[in-house]
Amino acid sequence: MSDGVEVHVGWTGHTRIDFDKKKIRKVMRARGRDIQKEARRLVARRAVSAPGEYPGRDTGTLWRSIKSKVSRSGFLVRIAPQKTPEMGGDFYPAFLWYGVRRKGGDEGSAWRIDPRANYMTEALDRRREVSQSTIKAALQDALIPR
Numbered sequence: 001m002s003d004g005v006e007v008h009v010g011w012t013g014h015t016r017i018d019f020d021k022k023k024i025r026k027v028m029r030a031r032g033r034d035i036q037k038e039a040r041r042l043v044a045r046r047a048v049s050a051p052g053e054y055p056g057r058d059t060g061t062l063w064r065s066i067k068s069k070v071s072r073s074g075f076l077v078r079i080a081p082q083k084t085p086e087m088g089g090d091f092y093p094a095f096l097w098y099g100v101r102r103k104g105g106d107e108g109s110a111w112r113i114d115p116r117a118n119y120m121t122e123a124l125d126r127r128r129e130v131s132q133s134t135i136k137a138a139l140q141d142a143l144i145p146r
Helices: 021-042 061-065 092-098 119-142
Strands: 017-019 066-070 077-081 111-113 143-145
Touching: 017 021, 021 066, 021 077, 021 119, 061 066, 061 092, 077 119, 119 143
Parallel strands: none
Antiparallel strands: 017 143, 066 077
C-alpha cells in the first residue's frame, strides 16, 4: 500500500507560525476530489474484470462508494470506498481486494473471486506529483507569521 503524501515546509526568523486553514482546506478538498475522480475512473469500465485488473463496473456500487473527506483540522484528506446501504451486510470492496476462496479451502483450492488490482493506490500514484506541488504551494501561501 502507498504511504501517502508528505510535505515538509520549514521557516526561520519567526517565533510563532499560523496557517490560514480556509486556504489549506480548499486545496485539500480539491486534491481529494481529483484523486477520487481518478479512482472512480479506474473502476468505471463496464466489463467483467479479470484477476489482477481493476474491478469492472456492473451496478456502480463500488464507484459510488469512493468518497473523499477532509479532516476537521483541514490538514488531512481521506479518499476511500465507504460502506453504503447498497452493500448490505458486507463491505464489498474488501472482497475485491482480498478475493474469496471456495469453501473447504486448502491452499490448492480454486478462488471464487480472485483478488483485483488496487485502484486506490494507483489513483494516488497517478496524481502524486500534482498533489504534492499544489499542497506545498498552498501551505507556503497560507503561512501567517506572527
